[in-house]
Amino acid sequence: MSTLELDDVVKKFGPDTVIDHLSLKVADGEKLVLFGPSGAGKSVLLRLVAGVIRPDGGTVRIGGADMAEIEAEDRGVGMAFQNFALFPHMDAFDNIASPLVAHRTTREKIRTGVEDVARLLKIDHVLSHKPRALSNGQKQRTALARALVGQPPLLLLDDPLRNVDAKLRFEMRIELPRLLADRGATVVYVTQDYKEAMAIGDRIAVMRDGRIAQLGTPEEIYGAPETLAIARLFGDPTINLLDVVPEADGEGLHVTISDRPVRLPAALRAAAGKPCVLGIRPESFHFVEASAPGAIPVEIEAETPLNEKTVTLAVTRRDRELLISRPAGTPAPASGSAHIAVDGAATLLFDKGDGRRIRGADDERRAA
Amino acid sequence: MEHTSTLERVLRGIALSLIVLFFMFPLFWIFLMSFQTNETILRIPPSLFFEPTLGNYKALITGKLDTAAGSLDIAFMKNLWNSVLLSTSAVVLSLILGVPAAYAFARHKFRGSEDIAFTLLSFRFAPPLLVLLPLTIYFQQLGLADTYVGLIWVYQLICLPLILWIVRGYFEDISADVEYAYRIAGHGWFATFRKIALPLAGPGIAAAGLLAFIFAWNNFVFALVLASADKQPVTVAALAFVTASGIQYGQIAAGIVLSITPTLAIALYAQRYLVEGLSLGAVKG
Amino acid sequence: MSHLSLARVDKFYGRVDHGVHAVQNVSMDIEKGEIVALLGSSGCGKTSTLRMIAGFEEASRGTIALAGREVHTLPPVRRNVAMAFEGYSLYPPLTVRQNIAFALKSAKLGKTEVDARVAEVAQLLEIEDILDRYPSSISGGQQQRASLGRALIREADLHLLDEPMGQLEPQLRAVLRGRIKHFVKERGYTAILVTHDQTEANALADRIAVMEGGVLQQFGTPSMIKERPANLFTGTFVGEPPMNVFTARVAGDDGRIVLELPEGVTLAYPAGAFTDDVRRTIRAKGDIVIGIRPYSVRRAESGVEATVAVNQWLGDQTHIAADFAGGIIVLVEHDRTVLEPGRTIAVEIDPAALHIFDAATGIALAHGMELA
Known part of the structure; x- marks a missing residue:
């Protein structure tokens, strides 16, 4: 086990700053996910930790030790790559064995080490195959086995499930957390898939433009994203975003959707009269009877199934599009006109100007 | 699109045959010439039918050239050996120097690295005649003129830029992640170069070596000026067949056949290796 | 006669009957106004099928008829088919607007009409602000939307969409799926899309053709493919998370059915849980494979542990994976459930939710109460 600390790390490629004064601490045994769109600097950060590229400033500490003078081969980390990066001229056995071979272990130890991890990842029957004879799933498992075989205290996984099909990806998403927990290693995991991020991470660091935009547990990031941009990165279908100007009233605060008021938490009163963006997750809407309190009339445009959900594209009276999702198998609304409702407490309100979420009183309490 | 009619296929076949004929005919004709005497070669009209003779080859191998004006000693086999020695040494030397340099240029971009690489390539742009005179004077002063070392040095100048540029491209095509993975697995940079970069660029190195060998083999002008008879390669030695009593076409043809045989053999051998190597694939995941 | 009809179509790469048999004896009838998805992983033959319909590949055998005429011998331009390519294939020297309008060239429309239609698809695909840019200066997702626009703007007998949404920005996908479906349906277009993404196929298509190894595995509505998969391949390929699968031996006496799973796990069902037909069929087989969709697995007070x-x-959603019968069983719940790893839960598997397959061939025997 090992801790990882990044302190004010900077990396530039020519005139472009790819890592912009980034600091981060990963606790012993923690699984941290680096999540963000491509070009955010996630993979570069991982390579800085591995030591194959050098930072232009700041320090990287692994297990408390400064890595400035330590070469990649002496850092003792394990890494798996998105493109697998298998050695094409070596068979799967030699690929997996490469970290053991470096440490002058006996042949016997190498063989048992490789076979143990291969059995764990269910590739023990293809150890004599060259990478080109392996299926995508087997390549990915071989790459993972190579990262795990030396029992490294720090594991760096660079989007390892990106290049495998949906079914394998799901299976690995289920298998991986247990595998990692059994090893007890500290893990830094890079992904562009928010579901993977939420499923695997103890904490998620959302990266944008070489900085960490938000760092928190999956619950914090999904439920209380700092900015509109972060809110859009999590959730499938994407969060609904509506331009609104909240109005203060006797009871507190409301916005108008389809000419009907939707109550917002009174704690957000400061936002009254300001141009805002209201974020409503598709699953926060419910279909209701026309007579129900808070019912909002909409026109239904299309119904599309999505995994275990059904997504409805609906239009409000003001021609605004809304996506509404419900568990598959629950009754469909009548086609044409329908009514929906939403709990104001489950919505998110963002400042239209800077995109930051407007915090209510309960947020302040949580922060404190 | 696969809407090809029979007519299209026939026409395409004819066109391809014509091209093959056009390029292969001179080689084929020289091959025939090497088995003929000067008389049959020079008869008019030329004919495909003749009585084959091994006389030309015999003359080259024994070193006795019988012309109308009398018997002449030639050192063709010695020249062939010179060609092999000079070209092979130059290519080996260039590979030893060029491959690590190519790796450095491919993996370590430093200020001015692009300029240095280009300067090296630019040696290839200069016409040989431009450097020939100063080179000759230097070599005479340094005592390198008419020595194997001097010739190999000059030959190596032909090979090195070629190898550097071709091999650099192959190194650049290897995903950096593959090398990173080996480093992270606990191996130093030199082990990574030896165990990962070299084998993966193998086909490229072979191709570059082959090409450089052919260039070196075909060199004429440096050898003509810098080497005396006993160090001359075949390209220069072929001049010996232009004798006082006429041009010995039959022997020239046999000489050509003998001198292209090594390069042809290497090309055929390496081609098989190249195809195998390039289909290694999966370098990029 | 159907609008598009493929009859016993084969595709060989190389010599007929000797080369690679990429598409094997595929027959399909598609009605006017239908959206059909060809779904499968790479190399399954879906793209070859699409290219034969478009005319970029010759069918090695079989016939293809579109709108009442046999088209398999015609060159692509004479088939009246609009296509969006996976690689976008936008013309680099033309702006996005010109690229999209180019598709209307042969229709000889007036300028105002062309402008109006370009504006309409541009709004649909959210590319209004990049209409005057060149393909090289826009992102992959934007190029894909432009390519889609070029296909959708044309009125054609058939619209072919090759991986139409693979590169789209994830945030736009859900809403564009809805809009494109609405657009195609409103105009009564017939469309075929090729995709490896079942989410896309499920969202857009009226019927899905699942392909694997060049063979059409099943052709049916999304709900039919989900509820009545024809074989183990379709059953496990379609559905996210994938179907839970276990081998089982059929035992029991009288009307009772006991399914013996690995590691001593048994599922016992009383008489009447299965219809007589189903019971007889699976009894006769002895060795079967059972499949349960993750959302059909329920947690219960008592049941199998x-x-x-x-x-x-x-x-x-919450995805829970639990060790069960030597494998893993996955449950999906639609709210936040916290179950610590290591905890024992009881699961209940409703016989009506069981998919039963032949262990040897993988062909479906029964779906719940009904024989397959």
């Missing part, structure tokens, strides 16, 4: 291995909350 399983040990929670992983609990993953994804914002709107």
Whole structure:
């Protein structure tokens, strides 16, 4: 086990700053996910930790030790790559064995080490195959086995499930957390898939433009994203975003959707009269009877199934599009006109100007 | 699109045959010439039918050239050996120097690295005649003129830029992640170069070596000026067949056949290796 | 006669009957106004099928008829088919607007009409602000939308969409799926899309053709493919998370059915849980494979025990994986459920939710109460 600390790390490629004064601490045994769109600097950060590229400033500490003078081969980390990066001229056995071979272990130890991890990842029957004879799933498992075989205290996984099909990806998403927990290693995991991020991470660091935009547990990031941009990165279908100007009233605060008021938490009163963006997750809407309190009339445009959900594209009276999702198998609304409702407490309100979420009183309490 | 009619296929076949004929005919004709005497070669009209003779080859191998004006000693086999020695040494030397340099240029971009690489390539742009005179004077002063070392040095100048540029491209095509993975697995940079970069660029190195060998083999002008008879390669030695009593076409043809045989053999051998190597694939995941 | 009809179509790469048999004896009838998805992983023959319909590949055998005429011998331009390519194939020297309008060239429309239609698809695909840019200066997702626009703007007998949404920005996908479906349906277009993404196929298509190894595995509505998969391949390929699968031996006496799973796990069902037909069929087989969709597995007070291995909350769903019968059983719940790994839960498997397959051939025997 090992801790990882990044302190004010900077990396530039020519005139472009790819890592912009980034600091981060990963606790012993923690699984941290680096999540963000491509070009955010996630993979570069991982390579800085591995030591194959050098930072232009700041320090990287692994297990408390400064890595400035330590070469990649002496850092003792394990890494798996998105493109697998298998050695094409070596068979799967030699690929997996490469970290053991470096440490002058006996042949016997190498063989048992490789076979143990291969059995764990269910590739023990293809150890004599060259990478080109392996299926995508087997390549990915071989790459993972190579990262795990030396029992490294720090594991760096660079989007390892990106290049495998949906079914394998799901299976690995289920298998991986247990595998990692059994090893007890500290893990830094890079992904562009928010579901993977939420499923695997103890904490998620959302990266944008070489900085960490938000760092928190999956619950914090999904439920209380700092900015509109972060809110859009999590959730499938994407969060609904509506331009609104909240109005203060006797009871507190409301916005108008389809000419009907939707109550917002009174704690957000400061936002009254300001141009805002209201974020409503598709699953926060419910279909209701026309007579129900808070019912909002909409026109239904299309119904599309999505995994275990059904997504409805609906239009409000003001021609605004809304996506509404419900568990598959629950009754469909009548086609044409329908009514929906939403709990104001489950919505998110963002400042239209800077995109930051407007915090209510309960947020302040949580922060404190 | 696969809407090809029979007519299209026939026409395409004819066109391809014509091209093959056009390029292969001179080689084929020289091959025939090497088995003929000067008389049959020079008869008019030329004919495909003749009585084959091994006389030309015999003359080259024994070193006795019988012309109308009398018997002449030639050192063709010695020249062939010179060609092999000079070209092979130059290519080996260039590979030893060029491959690590190519790796450095491919993996370590430093200020001015692009300029240095280009300067090296630019040696290839200069016409040989431009450097020939100063080179000759230097070599005479340094005592390198008419020595194997001097010739190999000059030959190596032909090979090195070629190898550097071709091999650099192959190194650049290897995903950096593959090398990173080996480093992270606990191996130093030199082990990574030896165990990962070299084998993966193998086909490229072979191709570059082959090409450089052919260039070196075909060199004429440096050898003509810098080497005396006993160090001359075949390209220069072929001049010996232009004798006082006429041009010995039959022997020239046999000489050509003998001198292209090594390069042809290497090309055929390496081609098989190249195809195998390039289909290694999966370098990029 | 159907609008588009493929009859016993084969595709060989190389010599007929000797080369690679990429598409094997595929027959399909598609009605006017239908959206059909060809779904499968790479190399399954879906793209070859699409290219034969478009005319970029010759069918090695069989016939293809579109709108009442046999088209398999015609060159692509004479088939009246509009296509969006996976690689976008936008013309680099033309702006996005010109690229999209180019598709209307042969229709000889007036300028105002062309402008109006370009504006309409541009709004649909959210590319209004990049209409005057060149393909090289826009992102992959934008290029894909431009390419889609070029296909959708044309009125054609058939619209072919090759991986139409693979590169789209994830945030736009859900809403564009809805809009494109609405657009195609409103105009009564017939469309075929090729995709490896079942989410896309499910969202857009009226019927899905599942392909694997060049063979059409099943052709039916999304709900039919989900509820009545024809074989184990379709059953496990379609559905996210994938179907839970276990081998079983059929035992029991009288009307009772006992399914013996690996590691001593048994599922016992009383008389009447299965219809007589189903019971007879699976009894006769002895060795079967059972499949249960993750959302059909229920947690119960009592039932068969399983040990929670992983609990993953994804914002709107919780995926729970538990060790069960030598494998893993996955449950989906639609709210936040916290179950610590290591906890024992009881799961209940409703016989009506069981998919039963032949262990040897993988062909479906029964779906719940009904024989397959």
